[in-house]
Amino acid sequence: MAASIAAVAVLSDTPVGRLKDTVLATNLQAYFNELSALQTWTYPDESSRYSITVTDTAAADSTPGRQQFSGWLMATSSYSSSSLVSGLNSHLPVMELRLCVGLGNTNSHCGNLNNNNGGNTTAYFSIDRLSNLPG
16 A cells, blocks of 8 residues: 655755765665664563564665666665564565655655756655555
8 A cells, every 4th residue: 555645844954966866875874773772662561572673774766767866765664573573573564665855945846766856965855655565
């Protein structure tokens, strides 16, 4: 099931310049890595062996035809759980987020994936698609 979200938000205040999508994805991954304190949830009231760990991975959009300066990125979440709740592993959805970055302002729209959209880094991005993938 896919949900389309047309949201534009601010990433930073200063444009950095022309960067390849692979570099932009590395920067997004560094942000995910900083959130490591929020990756594992434990429930000691239930059991000391009850935990769920979520891992987020950033990459340049994998759609065939993507240009190296398209500004399109994707983030995929995966999870693992302790043996006590391992039955969850086939029931929790894997989430995938597709977004474009480097927009000129809050009213801008994402360019085509197969265009080089400049590789600009600006304060604006737009979430194009959030999908639940098979678990």
